[in-house]
Amino acid sequence: MGLRKNAENLTPAELTDLREAFQAFYEIDDDRGHGFFAGIHGLPLPVYCEHGTALFLPWHRAYLYHVERALTAALRRARGDDTVEVALPWWDWSSAVSHDRGLPTAFRPTADGSTNPLSAGPVVLGSDDLELVRENLPGAISEGPDPVTVRDPEEPDELPRDPTVQRALRATTFTDFSRILESIHNGVHGWVGGAMSAAPTAAFDPVFWAHHSMIDRLWYLWQLSPRNGDPPARVLDRALPPFPTTVRETLDISSLGYEYAAQVIG
Amino acid sequence: MATLEQARTGRDDQTRVVDLVFPGDVPPAPFSRADLVVTGVDHSSTSYEVRVFLNDPDATASTPRTAEQRYAGRYTVFGHGGCYGGDGHCDAPAPGEDLRLAPPLTSFDTYVTITGALQRLLAAGDALQTITLVPVSLTPRRADRRPAPELLHFDDVTLQTYLTATDADQIPT
Numbered sequence: 237m238g239l240r241k242n243a244e245n246l247t248p249a250e251l252t253d254l255r256e257a258f259q260a261f262y263e264i265d266d267d268r269g270h271g272f273f274a275g276i277h278g279l280p281l282p283v284y285c286e287h288g289t290a291l292f293l294p295w296h297r298a299y300l301y302h303v304e305r306a307l308t309a310a311l312r313r314a315r316g317d318d319t320v321e322v323a324l325p326w327w328d329w330s331s332a333v334s335h336d337r338g339l340p341t342a343f344r345p346t347a348d349g350s351t352n353p354l355s356a357g358p359v360v361l362g363s364d365d366l367e368l369v370r371e372n373l374p375g376a377i378s379e380g381p382d383p384v385t386v387r388d389p390e391e392p393d394e395l396p397r398d399p400t401v402q403r404a405l406r407a408t409t410f411t412d413f414s415r416i417l418e419s420i421h422n423g424v425h426g427w428v429g430g431a432m433s434a435a436p437t438a439a440f441d442p443v444f445w446a447h448h449s450m451i452d453r454l455w456y457l458w459q460l461s462p463r464n465g466d467p468p469a470r471v472l473d474r475a476l477p478p479f480p481t482t483v484r485e486t487l488d489i490s491s492l493g494y495e496y497a498a499q500v501i502g
Numbered sequence: 503m504a505t506l507e508q509a510r511t512g513r514d515d516q517t518r519v520v521d522l523v524f525p526g527d528v529p530p531a532p533f534s535r536a537d538l539v540v541t542g543v544d545h546s547s548t549s550y551e552v553r554v555f556l557n558d559p560d561a562t563a564s565t566p567r568t569a570e571q572r573y574a575g576r577y578t579v580f581g582h583g584g585c586y587g588g589d590g591h592c593d594a595p596a597p598g599e600d601l602r603l604a605p606p607l608t609s610f611d612t613y614v615t616i617t618g619a620l621q622r623l624l625a626a627g628d629a630l631q632t633i634t635l636v637p638v639s640l641t642p643r644r645a646d647r648r649p650a651p652e653l654l655h656f657d658d659v660t661l662q663t664y665l666t667a668t669d670a671d672q673i674p675t
Binding site for chain 1 (some may be wrong): 543547548549551577578579580581582583584586587603604606608609610611612613615640641642643644645646
C-alpha cells in the first residue's frame, strides 16, 4: 500500500493526488465517503473514538488504515485508474518549519485563492446535530446550510517541541507512552482550534489525518525502539469497532501494508 | 492524596489549590522522576488544559509558564463538547465491567511529569507545600478561551516519585 511521507515533502504529483482524493472522498455520500468516515470519530452518534484508554493508539491506527483505503478507492473511481494510490502524509508539528509556519503548507488555503480540499472539509450532519454543534462549539464550523470546518490556530511556537516528543519516545511501558503521547495529541487538537478542538467535529477537518498520521508514526518509532512493548494483554484480542480489526492486528504496520518514509530521494 | 473536594479555590475563584507536602513527615526516598497523577479526569465538555504551578497559590491563567514562576507542566483534555443524545444519554456510567464497550465519557487517569520543577524547589531548600491547578478552556475560537474552573473535574491528585527516570523526564510539557 502506501508510503506515508512528511506533509512538507510531498512532490507536486503526490499533492495533486492527495487533493483530488479528498475532493472525490467529499463527493461520495454513502458509506465509502468522507461524511461516513469522519462521522465515525464523533458525530453523528454513536461516538466510536477511543480516548483516555489503552485503545487510543490501536483504534486510531485502524481508523487511518480504513480511511487511507477509502481515499485510494475514491481517487481510483474518480480517475478511472485502478493503479493510483494515496498515502496519508504526517504533519510533524514538532519540526522547525512547523514552529515557524504552523500548519503544513499543503493544508492551508492557497495563496492564489484556488480551492484546496485540504484546507477545510464539509461537515455532513443532520440539522439537529448541526444546531447542537453551533450551540456547544461556537466557531467549530461555518454558518449556513452546507457548513465546512473552521480553524483558529495558535502561534506556531506553541506547538509541541521536539524534546517533548523525545520524552514520550523514552517511555518504558506502553501505558506510559500512550498517556504521554495522547496528552501531546490533545494539545495539538487545541492548538488548531475550530472543529479540531473537540471530538465530535475533529475528523471532519482534513488536517486531522495528518495529525493522527504523526501520532501513529511516533507509535511506530517507539515500536522500533528497545523500549517497545505491547498494549496490555487483556486488550490484545479486543475488536476496535466499528472496524473488524483487533488490537493485535494493528501492532505490525508492515502487515497493514504501509510504511513511514524517513527520507525519499529522487 | 488530595481530592477535588479538598482543594480550595485560588485567586479570583479561577483555580484550585491542593495541599501536597513533600517531603512530609517521612524522609524522602531518592528520586529521579516525579509525576503528579490525576485520576478520574472528566472529558465530557469543552476541551481544556490544566497548568500546574508549585508553591504559588496565586497563580492564574496569565502567570507566565516559566521556571521562575515555578511552572511545572500541564495536561490537556480533548473534550466531547457536551451531550448530543437524549435525556440521560451522557449520564455517568455505572461502575462494573461486562462485555459492553465502556461509554465514551468514562473518566480517565493522566499525569504531569514535574521532575524539573520539584527538583529546583528542593535544591533551593524549599519544600513542596501546594499545587495550583489552573484550568484554561480550549474552545474552537481562540478569542473565547479563558480561565475555566467549571471544566476542572477529577477524583484525586497524588505525587508519585520514582527512580526510573531519564533526563527527558525533566522537560516540562
